Amino acid sequence: MTTSRIIFVTGATGFIGSRLVPRLLKRGHTVKALVRHPEQAGRLRALGVQLQSGDVTRPDGLAEGMRGADWLLHLANHYSLHERDESIFAHVNVQGNRNVMQAALDAAVEKVVHISSGVSYGVSPDQPLREDSRVGPHPNAYWRTKHAGDEVVQSFKDQGLPVVTLYPGAVVGPGDPNATGQWIRRLVRQRQVLRAFEGSGFTFVHVEDVAEAIVRAAEREDNVGERYLIGQEYLTNRAFVELVAELSGRPMPPIVLPDRLAHASAAFLEKLEKWTGLPPLLGFTGNSARHLAAGFRFGSSKAKDELGLMYTPVRQAVAEDIATLTL
Template identity: 30%
Template sequence: MRVFVTGSTGWIGSATVDELLANGHEVLGLVRSERSEAKLTAKGATALRGDLDRPETFHAGASEADAVVHLANKHDWADPDGNDRVQLGAVEAMLDALAGTAKPLVIANGLSGIVEGRAALETDASPAVGPRSDRAGTENLALDAVPRGIRSIAVRFAPSVHGRGDWGFVNWLAAAARRSGVSGYIGDGSAAWSAVHVTDAARLIRLGLEGAPAGARLHAVAEQAIATKGIAEALGEALGLPVTAIDPDDAAEHFGVVGHFFGQTMTGSSALTRERLGWEPVGPGLIEDILAGAYTID
């Protein structure tokens, strides 16, 4: 397949491009800069210069491809409403490009906010509906478009998609530890996160693209529940720093933006995903990755 990938040089996107190319697919990646274009083409993929803000720059790439994987997100934490507007416009443009083709569209989402009090299941619909909801409700928007002749698939990622080079949540926790001189956890540290190695997440995307049915929700979850205190303890050991509890009222100041998430339990089951696709994670676990130096400064 010729696969159009947004976020093609991002953390998950880069691994996904590698996975697709290694398995015989062609990749057309959306890039915003000359540097990203060079990075992508060096792998043997093709670059399309454009931006999520301007759907006209990628409409042809989406419509002419055999499949679309939408991983890009502006992640402007200072302007979440603006993020959502961009996401909504981009997904609407992709749906218009794919309508009536039966081609697959893989759209990214997270586990946060799916359910409360237990691990999220693939059978749980996202409560985010409409443009004023989280991510402008784009998971439901895409899945609801199945009757339009689109094989829409949602992939929900664990809060930690980890590995060496990760610039996501665990990297931010490590940065906060270096900055403050302590590796912290919030409250009693009983909140828990799911986790998955980035190469396992990329393989799941490829398997979903190749074989998941229309309307499927897939969970990129290798480890279902890791206590946040355990994450802090591993970071403390890896960085040579003491470990301490942080009062919830001080979390935002201590951790920055990631403090909002580190105090939450964000977990999901991947039992149905594994059964449906035969996906079995093989990468290292999060604690193993941390202790092996994935988040230390070389």
């Protein structure tokens, strides 16, 4: 049985964090969570989590709140494929990382597990990706700032901070509020009439598998400095849309755009959004188009071999998300 630890968690109320915290508590750990609005974190409080008021973008008080913790699990980030003011990406994903890692160094935590993303590698020349793959171009601000944030973390590793980094694939599961879940909802509710970039795709991973990987990476004793890609099953964008259509009983979107036309259409819709002030039509913008066109692919065995991680079929993850919808 793993020795009980005091664990400081950022992003505890998020899609992954809400699955992670109960796992930690079940294994006998004490959890302290950084939350922006403690009065809105009743679920965490009911579980017995200690709430620390604060924000990764504000360094004041972070180290004091973290002091006494054995481990830091850093999940907080800003994930979006469209923002009118893109400075928020750097504010949270880069400066936020700097604030949190400095606090961890000041508080002398014994171990940090940093949760990044497969997008950090950009469009790598090494395909499929490996943990030691080279970094390629980044097609939008979210991808760029995830990598820039990782470089910040690396700079603290160079100062002696004991860090393990996880790179999940495209996370999916019940109640997904993020880009993949939004895509599923548009498809199921037949608000998605276009298909594009059908030959590109992503390695998907169940949200529960990511939470389990974080616990296992934290509890393993000899892996400081290691990196783990988290995911195994790759689907092209076409295959993913076909899966959603099959599981939901809804038809495939009827219009398929060639890649060049898709990029042009996305750019036009983005300009239309700026002119009108309305949300992007069909959730399609230049940033989201570049995201879909780039994709990423990996099937790393390292997390399975070293952490004993077993993966849930993507089909199950998608089915569970669809089941949460009111059709």
